[in-house]
Every structure is written in C-alpha cells, then in structure tokens.
Amino acid sequence: xxxxxxxxxxxxxxxxTSGLAQGGQAGGGAQGQDGVVRSTxxxxxxxxxxxxxxxxxxxxxxxxxxxxxxxxxxxxxxIAEASSVAFDPALEIVDGAGKVLASNDDRYPGDxxxxxxxxCPAKGDYSLHGRSFRxxxxxxxxxxxxxxDTIDVSxxxxxxxxxxxxxxxxxxxxxxxxxxxxxxxxxxxGKPTMDFGLAGVVSPCGLPDIDLMRPFRRGADQSVxxxxxxxxxxxxxxxxxxxxRVRIGVDEYTPRVVSDTGRAVTASVGxxxxxxxxxxxxxxxxxxVTTPELRPDSPMVIQPMPKLPPVDPKNQDxxxxxxxxxxxxxxxxxxxxxxxxxxxxxxxxxxxxSRDTTLWAVTRPLRVxxxxxxxxxxxxxxxxxxxxxxxxxxxxxxxxxxxxxxxVGDVVSLATDSQSFVQMATVLDPDMVPLTxxxxxxxxxxxxxxxxLRRPGENLVQVSAFGDGGTGDYTVTxxxxxxxxxSAQKPAAGDIEGGxxxxxxxxxxxxxxxxxxxxTKDSAPRLRALDSEGREVGLPLKYVSENLAYGLxxxxxxxxxxxxxxAVGTKVRYSxxxxxxxxxx
Numbered sequence: 001x002x003x004x005x006x007x008x009x010x011x012x013x014x015x016x017t018s019g020l021a022q023g024g025q026a027g028g029g030a031q032g033q034d035g036v037v038r039s040t041x042x043x044x045x046x047x048x049x050x051x052x053x054x055x056x057x058x059x060x061x062x063x064x065x066x067x068x069x070x071x072x073x074x075x076x077x078x079i080a081e082a083s084s085v086a087f088d089p090a091l092e093i094v095d096g097a098g099k100v101l102a103s104n105d106d107r108y109p110g111d112x113x114x115x116x117x118x119x120c121p122a123k124g125d126y127s128l129h130g131r132s133f134r135x136x137x138x139x140x141x142x143x144x145x146x147x148x149d150t151i152d153v154s155x156x157x158x159x160x161x162x163x164x165x166x167x168x169x170x171x172x173x174x175x176x177x178x179x180x181x182x183x184x185x186x187x188x189x190g191k192p193t194m195d196f197g198l199a200g201v202v203s204p205c206g207l208p209d210i211d212l213m214r215p216f217r218r219g220a221d222q223s224v225x226x227x228x229x230x231x232x233x234x235x236x237x238x239x240x241x242x243x244x245r246v247r248i249g250v251d252e253y254t255p256r257v258v259s260d261t262g263r264a265v266t267a268s269v270g271x272x273x274x275x276x277x278x279x280x281x282x283x284x285x286x287x288x289v290t291t292p293e294l295r296p297d298s299p300m301v302i303q304p305m306p307k308l309p310p311v312d313p314k315n316q317d318x319x320x321x322x323x324x325x326x327x328x329x330x331x332x333x334x335x336x337x338x339x340x341x342x343x344x345x346x347x348x349x350x351x352x353x354s355r356d357t358t359l360w361a362v363t364r365p366l367r368v369x370x371x372x373x374x375x376x377x378x379x380x381x382x383x384x385x386x387x388x389x390x391x392x393x394x395x396x397x398x399x400x401x402x403x404x405x406x407x408v409g410d411v412v413s414l415a416t417d418s419q420s421f422v423q424m425a426t427v428l429d430p431d432m433v434p435l436t437x438x439x440x441x442x443x444x445x446x447x448x449x450x451x452x453l454r455r456p457g458e459n460l461v462q463v464s465a466f467g468d469g470g471t472g473d474y475t476v477t478x479x480x481x482x483x484x485x486x487s488a489q490k491p492a493a494g495d496i497e498g499g500x501x502x503x504x505x506x507x508x509x510x511x512x513x514x515x516x517x518x519x520t521k522d523s524a525p526r527l528r529a530l531d532s533e534g535r536e537v538g539l540p541l542k543y544v545s546e547n548l549a550y551g552l553x554x555x556x557x558x559x560x561x562x563x564x565x566x567a568v569g570t571k572v573r574y575s576x577x578x579x580x581x582x583x584x585x
Contacts, residue, residue, distance in 0.1 A: 086139025117206030165243035186249035199238030204231035228320035288380035343397035417446030421470025430457030452534030
C-alpha cells in the first residue's frame with residue numbers, strides 16, 4: 001500500500017488546504033504566501049468541502065427558535081452554518097438542561113451567516129438551535145450541519161482506530177504556535193488498514209485554515225498547516241470511509257537554522273523524512289542552494305519563512321482565518337527571484353535576493369544508501385573581470401552565472417567561446433530583465449553581443465548549453481566600450497576587424513534637422529542606434545545602394561544617440577556623417 005503523507009506546520013492554530021511563490025504577505029486576515037487571496041468566495045468553496053449536503057429550510061417566528069435534537073458521543077464534533085435574507089441568524093448548542101454551550105451569529109465581520117464548530121465533551125443529549133440574533137426578527141432561513149466522529153492523533157505517535165463508517169471522520173490534533181508536523185497513513189505489515197484521504201484542515205473556529213505553507217507543498221507533499229493560535233486542528237477526509245481500521249502516524253519537524261558563516265550543515269543518518277532549513281539572505285545576493293549528496297530527484301522548495309499573522313487575544317473582531325484585508329502599506333514585492341537551475345536536478349536552486357529576508361528550504365531527502373547529506377548555501381555567481389577572458393566548465397544540464405557592475409549608458413561587449421558545446425549566453429539586468437540572449441552562428445564556436453545598460457547595479461551573465469545537453473570548458477569575456485563623440489565637424493569613421501565593435505555618440509537638438517549619410521566599403525557591418533537608456537531607436541536611413549544610405553533626422557527635444565557598429569565576419573570600412581540640413585542648400 002502506498003504511503004500518503006500530509007505536512008502541517010502549526011503557527012498556533014491553522015492548517016492549509018491548498019498548495020513558489022516568491023514574495024511578501026498582505027496584512028489583515030492572512031494571505032497565502034504565494035499571493036492567493038482568501039476572499040469570501042474562496043472561503044465558501046473551501047467550507048463546502050467539509051460542510052456539504054442538503055440545506056434545511058425553516059420559517060422562524062420572532063422570539064422563537066428551531067430545535068434539532070442531537071444524541072452525541074464524547075469527542076464528536078458538530079459543524080453548522082445558517083443563512084437568511086430576512087434576518088440576522090444565530091446558532092447555538094444547548095445541553096439537556098437548556099444551558100448554552102456554544103454560539104455564533106457572524107462567521108466574520110461583514111458576513112452575518114453564522115458558522116459554528118463545537119466538540120462534544122461527554123456523551124448525552126444536546127440540541128442545535130437556530131434563532132434570530134437577540135430574538136428580534138423572524139422569517140425564512142436555511143441551516144446545514146454535520147456530525148463528525150473524531151480520532152485524536154498527536155506528534156511523535158502512531159494511532160490505530162476503528163471507523164464505524166456511518167459518519168464522516170476528522171483527525172483532531174492539538175498544536176502550539178510554530179509546530180511543524182506531518183500526518184500520514186502508516187499501514188502495519190500483515191494488518192489490513194484503510195487509507196484516510198487527507199484532504200484539508202479545519203481551523204479551531206470552523207473556518208478553513210490559512211494556506212501560508214502552500215508554496216512548500218512540492219517539498220512537503222499534500223497539505224501544509226501553519227497555525228496562528230494554539231488550538232485543535234481537524235484534518236478531514238475527502239471521501240466517506242467504510243467500516244474498518246485506520247493507522248495514522250504523526251511526525252514533528254523543527255526548522256534547522258543555518259549559520260551565516262560557512263552556510264553548510266550536514267544532516268546525519270536517521271534525520272526526519274522532511275527537513276526544513278532556515279537561513280538569512282541579504283538584498284542583492286545571488287545564491288546557490290544545494291544538497292549535492294542526495295538523489296537528483298529529491299524535491300526541494302525555497303520560499304520566504306512563513307510570516308505568522310499577529311495575535312491579539314483582546315481583539316474579538318479579528319482572526320487570522322478571516323478573509324484578507326489588504327494593507328496598502330505592505331511591501332508585496334517578491335523577496336527573491338528564481339534563476340534557472342540544473343535540468344532534471346532538484347538538488348540545485350539559484351536565486352537573487354530582492355530584499356533582506358529569512359528563507360526556508362523544505363526538502364524531502366532521498367538519501368543514497370542511507371548516507372548523510374550536506375545542505376549548502378553559497379554564491380551562485382563569479383565576478384566577471386573587465387577586459388580579459390574568464391574560464392568556466394559547464395556541467396550537462398546546468399547553467400553558470402557571472403556578475404559585473406555597470407552604470408546607465410555603459411556600452412558593453414560580451415563574448416563567449418567553446419570548442420565543446422553550443423553556448424546560450426543571456427544577460428540579465430539588476431531587475432532580472434533579460435537584455436539579450438545569443439548563441440553562435442552556424443559554423444562558429446562563440447557568441448558576440450553588444451548592449452547598453454539600462455539600470456545601475458549588478459548584471460548577471462547566464463551561460464548554458466543549447467538544448468541543455470552540452471558540457472565542457474568555455475570562456476566568457478566582457479569589455480567596456482566608451483563611446484567616441486562625433487559631430488558635423490568630426491564624422492564617425494574607421495575600420496573594424498571581423499567580429500569587432502566600435503561605439504559612437506552624438507546629440508541632436510530640436511529645430512536643427514540633420515542630414516545623415518552612411519557609407520560602407522567591402523561588406524556591410526551591423527548598425528544599431530540606441531538612446532541613452534539602451535532602448536533600440538534606429539536611424540531614419542534609406543538605402544540608395546548596398547553601401548550607401550541617406551536620412552533626415554528631426555527631434556523635438558535634445559536626444560543623445562549611441563551608435564554601435566559591428567563587423568560581421570570580415571573586416572569593413574565605414575563612415576557616418578551628420579550635416580546640418582540648412583548647410584546642404
């Protein structure tokens with residue numbers, strides 16, 4: 001029988017029912033870590049997974065109540081809801097003596113439909129009452145309720161229990177804020193047991209648990225819990241269990257803090273089935289996170305450490321389980337951005353940190369022959385020097401990263417070369433926006449690109465193999481190309497060897513139209529014109545022959561043009577002249 005597992009992280013009383021997102025959290029309620037908003041519609045859909053079935057319609061007389069007798073066993077749970085367009089309904093549980101044991105009239109502020117969760121403390125006769133809030137009104141209303149059997153489970157233990165099969169079943173687990181637990185079916189050899197289809201979790205107040213751990217699900221399997229208050233959580237099954245026996249195990253995990261110095265920790269044999277690693281990251285860092293000794297298919301998910309919503313016991317009008325209330329002052333931008341890793345290798349993750357943060361890496365380690373493994377955090381990019389070639393060795397399916405710092409308007413030439421594989425070279429600006437991606441032309445061994453930087457800060461060069469199958473040695477070279485000034489008195493002219501680049505700059509003024517003349521000899525080089533921020537703008541040239549073009553340039557504000565001329569294949573001679581149009585008459 002396959003083992004089905006469920007991870008839960010208790011922040012103090014919530015559980016997640018759904019499943020990288022990078023990024024912050026909104027205030028109010030508790031938005032999913034991956035940005036999934038807990039709207040009223042979302043909550044209604046989630047509640048319908050465990051509180052479903054027909055509604056019971058009633059007409060209520062003002063001052064009266066409807067009465068549903070309940071014969072309950074100790075530990076059974078009642079979940080009920082009601083709705084009405086005629087009045088504000090309320091629900092309550094009363095004992096045989098008429099004492100009110102639990103009540104609710106609003107499931108959360110702004111929603112007058114009550115939602116009630118109550119656990120029976122002792123066997124006996126009880127009643128579920130539906131009434132108008134403060135008995136002021138009457139009219140038609142609808143009610144739905146369910147009675148659940150419960151099985152108590154706890155961290156570090158395996159629990160066996162018989163299921164009658166006539167009622168739905170909940171697993172009840174008491175957790176403290178910050179606990180991390182995993183519940184799973186744990187069949188015993190030779191003993192027939194049923195699978196409890198772990199489908200989600202109900203919070204202590206009856207609303208669905210918030211989904212703060214959803215982004216980690218690939219590393220932690222089906223469902224993750226993070227509680228905001230101490231309390232009881234209820235895992236529900238996604239189908240009606242037959243009569244039989246279940247065997248549920250619960251493991252508890254504690255995040256392991258990785259020191260800022262060294263950033264390498266060895267996990268010994270016999271560690272938990274899921275490991276949670278916690279480490280800090282600084283804005284601007286480019287990091288590689290690896291577990292090199294594990295099997296390549298060991299899942300690992302990296303996300304910001306879940307941010308627990310604040311708890312104020314004195315504020316009865318707020319709960320972390322309520323719908324989101326967006327905080328306009330909250331920083332909702334991503335805390336890091338993922339870079340590509342190694343193909344078919346879950347042990348490697350690369351990322352660039354957008355702001356100071358604390359991250360969790362959640363992995364289900366698949367050890368090789370049961371051996372220990374190491375969790376490592378280190379720089380993902382090497383410094384790319386100016387003006388000389390840097391050497392690297394690419395692994396199959398991987399990508400290497402190189403970094404360099406630039407200013408707005410810097411003109412940079414970038415070249416890669418390898419005799420072993422076809423390179424793909426991508427340049428990413430400080431905001432991780434791709435500036436260019438190049439690969440060698442047919443029968444060539446390297447790439448060549450010229451670009452103008454649009455943002456100040458650290459740029460990344462990503463080197464990989466076309467098709468991700470290549471491997472071997474390569475070089476990457478960066479050169480800063482300061483533009484030479486040209487004007488009506490000094491044309492842009494020269495000779496360029498094959499593959500070479502020359503850069504020029506001039507400024508056009510409003511009300512001063514310029515006549516452009518572009519002349520080449522032998523072969524035509526590549527001509528590009530960009531503005532001072534690196535945007536491709538071109539020049540208004542019209543060719544009259546293969547080697548001669550004219551144009552008239554008119555601007556409505558002072559505009560600086562950066563002209564990049566690159567020889568393709570062979571040596572070329574060129575000239576670009578600008579002449580005030582009034583002097584050509």
